[in-house]
Amino acid sequence: MLVRLPELPDREAALAALEEIFFLSTLRKTFASAEERAAFFRTWTGWYVERAPDDLWFALDGDGAIIGYLTGCKDSAGAVDLAHVIPKYELFADRFAAFPAHLHVNVRPGFRDRGVGRRLVDRFAEDCRADGLPGLHLVTGVFARNVAFYQRAGFTAAIQRGPLLFLGRHLR
Template sequence: MSLSIRPATPDDRNTLAGLAYDTGYFGDSASRYFPDRELFAAFWTDPYLRGGLGNLIALRQPDSRSGEASMQPVGFIVGSANPARYRRGLLRAAPLLLSRLGRPDTRRSLRYLLRAARYPGPHASDSLYPAHLHLNVRRDARGLGAGTALLRAHLNLLREAGVPGVQLSTTTENVAALGLYRKLGFRVADERETPLWQPWLGRPARHVVMTRSLLED
């Protein structure tokens, strides 16, 4: 079984959106808290495909004798090194949200958005760590090295672009991801207990922001 990493382009939008949705709830489907798939893509995929930096997709070929058509997407990493541009990308999702408010799946998804606004997580300095990233790997593809390969390649692209540092947001629910980030040099900058996920987890979670300087390598 071979694994390859390539740049993610706007043509990969639906693939990235599907992977993001299928892994968006601590490795499982985001449908539990965000049933509107299209709106989820507008918030978690589209802002990175409009001026993001270091967007990559991982594919595996289960059978080395198979052709290129057999390559299966198993994970991706997306990021932005321009906080203002990223926020503008988020705002572009507002018209879609308003146009879909009559839909039951959108109204149920709105519960998460309102809670996220009410309970924001910790955030590191944008001047020291202007880039941020999201990494998602399908559960059935973990252990293949896709997460490590994606993160290493992404960090290299940020260095080449002269980005001084990168941050990411996660929770202590993502035990495997925390281990990967620490292995590649990320450190916890701040953490706090948050009730954001309580309606779905049944308990508060611990929100973590991790940082990685790219000037020290």
């Protein structure tokens, strides 16, 4: 089942699950302090939780446990404050008109390769299409393991700039 953050009965538990899945999924595992760890988490999730909670989707298993999440923004160009938070956010700003929405998705280990991430991405894409958006995108590493996943999910417009790869999915 897929549910938006505002629809969940226990927001704090949902955000705790998001944080757990985030740190299980990120390549960075060590931090100099608890404050540095918290700042890293806020960099990649804070804006979405605070400013776009309706575009924060959770995947739940049959028992209601959170097994994945998607954070999204439907107006990348309009979210100018994200350029001050997320490193290299503006690197692909010239692509925002064709692919205005962006997303981040993570799935709990043990539930990967079961279609959970794809369902989250497709649900967000449906929302974006219903809002009349022409496309959505994400940025990942050129050699990241997730590139093949996103290509299978329809992200076929690719541009590489340095070690980063922009992947866009047309919605029309």
